[in-house]
Amino acid sequence: MYDDGIDLDAVRTDTPGARERIFLDSAGSSLPPEPVLRETISHLRRESEVGGYRAAAERADDLDKGYAVAAGFFGCQPDEIAFTESATRSWLNAFTSVPLAEGDRVLITEAEYGSNAVAIYHRARMVGAQVDVVPSDSTGTLDVAALRELLDERVKLVSLVHAPTNSGLVNPVREAVDAAHEAGALVLLDACQSAGQMRVKADETGADMISATGRKWLRGPRGTGILVVRQGLQLAPTQIDQHGATWSIPDGVELRPDARVHELWESSVADRLGLIAALRYADQIGIDAIERAVRARADALREGLAAIPRVQVHDIGSVRSGIVSFTVDGIGAMDVKSALQAKRITVSASGAHGALLDMTLRGLTEFVRASPHYFVDHEQISTFLETVSDLICV
Numbered sequence: 001m002y003d004d005g006i007d008l009d010a011v012r013t014d015t016p017g018a019r020e021r022i023f024l025d026s027a028g029s030s031l032p033p034e035p036v037l038r039e040t041i042s043h044l045r046r047e048s049e050v051g052g053y054r055a056a057a058e059r060a061d062d063l064d065k066g067y068a069v070a071a072g073f074f075g076c077q078p079d080e081i082a083f084t085e086s087a088t089r090s091w092l093n094a095f096t097s098v099p100l101a102e103g104d105r106v107l108i109t110e111a112e113y114g115s116n117a118v119a120i121y122h123r124a125r126m127v128g129a130q131v132d133v134v135p136s137d138s139t140g141t142l143d144v145a146a147l148r149e150l151l152d153e154r155v156k157l158v159s160l161v162h163a164p165t166n167s168g169l170v171n172p173v174r175e176a177v178d179a180a181h182e183a184g185a186l187v188l189l190d191a192c193q194s195a196g197q198m199r200v201k202a203d204e205t206g207a208d209m210i211s212a213t214g215r216k217w218l219r220g221p222r223g224t225g226i227l228v229v230r231q232g233l234q235l236a237p238t239q240i241d242q243h244g245a246t247w248s249i250p251d252g253v254e255l256r257p258d259a260r261v262h263e264l265w266e267s268s269v270a271d272r273l274g275l276i277a278a279l280r281y282a283d284q285i286g287i288d289a290i291e292r293a294v295r296a297r298a299d300a301l302r303e304g305l306a307a308i309p310r311v312q313v314h315d316i317g318s319v320r321s322g323i324v325s326f327t328v329d330g331i332g333a334m335d336v337k338s339a340l341q342a343k344r345i346t347v348s349a350s351g352a353h354g355a356l357l358d359m360t361l362r363g364l365t366e367f368v369r370a371s372p373h374y375f376v377d378h379e380q381i382s383t384f385l386e387t388v389s390d391l392i393c394v
């Protein structure tokens with residue numbers, strides 16, 4: 001059994017799906033706990049009774065407190081938080097607010113996420129900027145010394161991925177941010193796979209902007225995201241509405257001075273309340289306990305898989321996340337996923353597109369991903385490992 005400070009009975013009572021299935025896809029879209037469901041569903045019901053405007057007005061205080069809750073979670077100020085519809089929306093808003101002109105450079109890493117990469121390459125081509133990839137060291141970790149060598153005054157942005165989508169890697173964010181800042185570049189941190197499974201504190205990472213999603217390790221509703229923008233950055237988004245700006249004189253607009261300039265007026269209030277409940281839930285358990293619990297489960301998975309003949313674990317890096325990626329000789333990733341699904345085990349299967357640079361460099365075209373959250377118990381991990389073994393024997 002695990003000795004990690006998680007009250008397994010309590011969290012599993014809050015998560016009925018964790019008992020009915022062996023759920024190993026918190027890096028994809030996790031199981032929201034009961035308090036998140038209650039908050040979301042009860043608000044939808046209230047909207048059906050009194051209409052969306054009045055229902056939102058009744059929760060105005062809670063919605064406002066949500067900024068402080070998110071700020072506490074990310075170790076920043078409430079006015080440095082914007083709520084969005086996804087991590088990608090957060091990331092795109094941040095990215096497109098960084099001025100980029102012909103001759104400028106953007107640095108990305110081998111762990112760059114697919115959607116970020118397409119946005120960067122597309123915009124760089126449109127404005128005539130240059131994109132360079134920072135190589136990794138022999139362990140697969142972002143090489144901070146190599147980053148330093150690539151930095152110069154033309155680099156306007158360094159795009160970092162804290163924990164990539166396709167390997168167990170955790171990148172050394174602080175060292176990379178310090179190097180970027182010394183060269184005068186801004187840093188946008190993709191914390192989509194780290195927020196909710198390990199500490200992501202704005203001051204500790206040093207990043208200028210941080211994007212995160214609700215639906216993965218935070219266990220919030222789908223269609224929710226968070227953007228942290230540090231104070232004083234003065235970056236204007238390219239897309240604003242009357243929530244982010246005031247139309248005070250016919251030909252002039254005044255932008256909000258805080259991170260909420262990145263929000264649009266319309267949003268799903270029920271989902272926002274659900275996300276705030278998810279942040280509170282994670283706080284209540286404690287992010288350090290969550291991190292220990294996720295790591296213990298992922299390590300057990302990794303070790304167990306590595307011991308099965310014809311199974312290859314593809315994790316890289318010296319610090320590991322809760323994402324375990326593997327392949328099975330002679331069985332395609334989709335087939336492994338389907339076979340496990342038939343046994344009530346949920347994992348995900350992906351091609352190379354999510355992290356094309358890393359996958360191409362390692363000669364991988366697809367992989368199966370198992371990502372256990374703290375609500376997965378020891379017995380379930382053993383059952384998962386036995387089931388994978390059985391796949392090979394038949």
Ligand SMILES: *Cc1c(COP(=O)(O)O)cnc(C)c1O
Pocket residue numbers: 086087088089113115161163164165190192193213214225
């Ligand atoms: C899932 C993922 C995203 C995108 O998150 P959305 O919520 O789909 O916008 C971004 N970066 C990484 C590393 C991811 O794994």
